[in-house]
Amino acid sequence: MPVATLLPFTATPNRKSASPTSFRLTEKFILLLVFSAFITLCFGAIFFLPDSSKLLSGVFFHSSAVETNTRTGPDSSDSGSAGNDERVLAKIRKDHEKALIEAKDTLQKRPEEIKQDIINEKEKVAKESVGQGGKDGNNLPFVEYHRPPGATGHEPLDSETRDRRAKVKEMMKHAWDSYRRYAWGSNELRPVSKQGHSSNLFGSIKGATIVDALDTLYIMEMFEDFDAATDWVEKNLDFSVNAEVSVFEVNIRFVGGLLSAYYLSGKEVFRRKAVELGEKLLPAFKTPTGIPWGLLNLKSGIGRNWPWASGGSSILAEYGTLHLEFMHLSKLSGNPEFAQKVMNIRKVLNRLDKPQGLYPNYLNPNSGQWGQHHVTVGGLGDSFYEYLLKAWLMSDRTDEEGKKMYYDALQAIETNLIRKSSGGFTYIAEWKGGLLEHKMGHLTCFAGGMIALGADGAPSDKTGHQMELAAEIARTCHESYARTATKLGPEGFRFDGGVEAIATRQNEKYFILRPEVIETYMYMWRFTHDPKYREWGWEAVQALEQYCKVEGGYSGVRDVYASSPSHDDVQQSFYLAETLKYLYLLFSDDDHLPLDHWVFNTEAHPLPVIKKDKTDRPNEVE
Numbered sequence: 001m002p003v004a005t006l007l008p009f010t011a012t013p014n015r016k017s018a019s020p021t022s023f024r025l026t027e028k029f030i031l032l033l034v035f036s037a038f039i040t041l042c043f044g045a046i047f048f049l050p051d052s053s054k055l056l057s058g059v060f061f062h063s064s065a066v067e068t069n070t071r072t073g074p075d076s077s078d079s080g081s082a083g084n085d086e087r088v089l090a091k092i093r094k095d096h097e098k099a100l101i102e103a104k105d106t107l108q109k110r111p112e113e114i115k116q117d118i119i120n121e122k123e124k125v126a127k128e129s130v131g132q133g134g135k136d137g138n139n140l141p142f143v144e145y146h147r148p149p150g151a152t153g154h155e156p157l158d159s160e161t162r163d164r165r166a167k168v169k170e171m172m173k174h175a176w177d178s179y180r181r182y183a184w185g186s187n188e189l190r191p192v193s194k195q196g197h198s199s200n201l202f203g204s205i206k207g208a209t210i211v212d213a214l215d216t217l218y219i220m221e222m223f224e225d226f227d228a229a230t231d232w233v234e235k236n237l238d239f240s241v242n243a244e245v246s247v248f249e250v251n252i253r254f255v256g257g258l259l260s261a262y263y264l265s266g267k268e269v270f271r272r273k274a275v276e277l278g279e280k281l282l283p284a285f286k287t288p289t290g291i292p293w294g295l296l297n298l299k300s301g302i303g304r305n306w307p308w309a310s311g312g313s314s315i316l317a318e319y320g321t322l323h324l325e326f327m328h329l330s331k332l333s334g335n336p337e338f339a340q341k342v343m344n345i346r347k348v349l350n351r352l353d354k355p356q357g358l359y360p361n362y363l364n365p366n367s368g369q370w371g372q373h374h375v376t377v378g379g380l381g382d383s384f385y386e387y388l389l390k391a392w393l394m395s396d397r398t399d400e401e402g403k404k405m406y407y408d409a410l411q412a413i414e415t416n417l418i419r420k421s422s423g424g425f426t427y428i429a430e431w432k433g434g435l436l437e438h439k440m441g442h443l444t445c446f447a448g449g450m451i452a453l454g455a456d457g458a459p460s461d462k463t464g465h466q467m468e469l470a471a472e473i474a475r476t477c478h479e480s481y482a483r484t485a486t487k488l489g490p491e492g493f494r495f496d497g498g499v500e501a502i503a504t505r506q507n508e509k510y511f512i513l514r515p516e517v518i519e520t521y522m523y524m525w526r527f528t529h530d531p532k533y534r535e536w537g538w539e540a541v542q543a544l545e546q547y548c549k550v551e552g553g554y555s556g557v558r559d560v561y562a563s564s565p566s567h568d569d570v571q572q573s574f575y576l577a578e579t580l581k582y583l584y585l586l587f588s589d590d591d592h593l594p595l596d597h598w599v600f601n602t603e604a605h606p607l608p609v610i611k612k613d614k615t616d617r618p619n620e621v622e
């Protein structure tokens with residue numbers, strides 16, 4: 001500011017105006033003193049008072065630093081503001097350039113890469129939400145649902161297959177409607193006496209048929225029935241029971257059924273219930289070795305083994321048939337305990353010596369030693385082998401341990417148990433301490449399908465051989481049906497005493513609507529497309545209609561060799577879960593539950609392959 005403009009304010013008000021030269025020396029001196037004090041005060045104010053412009057802008061305009069710096073107008077012409085604005089403009093320019101480069105990069109990416117980026121981003125968000133305690137009401141982490149391909153199918157092109165498939169659906173409708181009418185909420189139906197039936201395998205858990213049938217209803221597109229079943233599960237399925245259950249049966253039917261229903265429909269209630277039940281089964285593993293008990297009280301968590309099992313042993317087909325479900329339980333719950341428990345079972349088995357490379361059916365959970373040396377690929381052993389192979393397939397072929405255990409076991413079975421009858425039928429015998437019993441169970445007939453399923457993963461020089469073996473077993477099992485009066489197969493059949501593929505004992509002549517032979521037809525059809533498998537399946541449909549169908553559903557028969565067999569009055573839940581499902585798939589195209597995306601648990605509940613490259617998320621990669 002010019003100094004002269006200050007002078008009037010420093011002049012004495014009552015004095016007449018006079019020239020500065022007329023001031024006396026003292027007056028001049030005082031004037032100079034006042035003037036220099038004023039100058040000093042002004043400098044002090046500039047250096048020591050707070051920045052008033054900032055204070056004012058803060059109080060009156062609430063402007064941010066950036067707004068202040070980027071505003072245009074007269075004040076911005078001072079040099080400090082100009083410097084700030086320059087920096088801000090430079091930053092904006094840089095941000096824009098960065099965004100342009102990113103956009104260019106994105107446009108240059110292939111669609112799959114963009115989709116993968118989206119998947120990764122979503123996963124990050126999902127993980128963050130878990131990290132922040134993003135749990136649902138039941139303490140389950142958020143899991144994004146992706147329906148695997150082929151959950152439902154379409155009509156086959158040729159009319160005969162279409163009609164046969166429709167016939168199977170009609171059978172399902174009769175079985176389901178009858179259960180609904182006469183036994184709703186019970187575990188199973190007594191179709192002759194038209195009432196509910198409860199097996200002690202499930203303690204006092206109810207609704208086995210409902211849970212076992214859920215996925216069959218879904219894949220047959222019986223959605224109204226599926227919804228009624230879902231509603232029942234939501235409102236009535238209760239695991240807080242003070243009762244002893246079979247860990248194996250509850251796992252394969254209830255946990256497996258709920259998991260499949262979840263993966264097919266995406267309904268959270270099924271995931272919740274599956275995990276809840278899985279947690280209730282965990283105390284079964286409280287043994288010195290971690291080999292689980294066969295029986296468990298769901299309330300007390302106290303376990304024990306079947307009293308008839310050799311020396312208090314656990315059963316191979318029971319403790320060895322938890323793997324698929326438990327791996328999925330860990331995936332869906334975020335709790336690694338399920339997977340750890342089943343991986344430990346393998347550890348125990350791999351430490352043990354195996355007679356001739358075979359796995360005996362009995363293992364003591366306390367000592368970790370084999371019980372009686374009894375080896376079967378049928379009852380007591382069967383699904384253990386199935387789960388080794390399927391664990392490898394379900395892991396998208398990454399579970400090398402499961403793979404090795406399966407192919408090694410199959411080799412030992414071939415060497416020690418598989419024989420050919422004098423009439424040319426290949427069968428799988430039973431092994432008791434080194435001696436063979438030339439008998440094959442209906443249950444053993446699943447092995448045709450299993451061996452076919454594993455054939456392409458075998459060392460290349462063995463693939464063809466294994467397919468032939470599978471086909472031979474399918475033929476033998478078909479023969480056990482063909483040689484009866486009803487064209488239904490017996491529970492067990494022999495290759496000794498001059499007979500082939502025929503039951504010789506009264507207690508082996510029954511048929512309880514079991515699926516294993518049809519299961520093998522279904523796999524053989526998928527891998528060979530040989531029409532004879534569909535024909536054999538159709539023979540079974542006709543026999544079921546003729547001998548098992550009653551007004552109140554479908555019943556097992558007591559003697560398959562009798563031309564008018566009596567009924568056992570039980571419609572097994574696995575008839576709806578397995579037998580009818582495999583028949584339906586036999587008459588469906590291969591893209592309905594395709595085998596490279598799904599594996600069936602031992603109760604025919606489809607579980608998705610856990611894809612290593614995350615393409616198990618078809619919604620995102622299609």
Ligand code: DMJ
Nearest residue numbers: 383514515516574602603
């Ligand atoms: C089913 O519950 C399962 O397939 C199990 O593995 C043994 N067999 C019955 C049906 O026969």
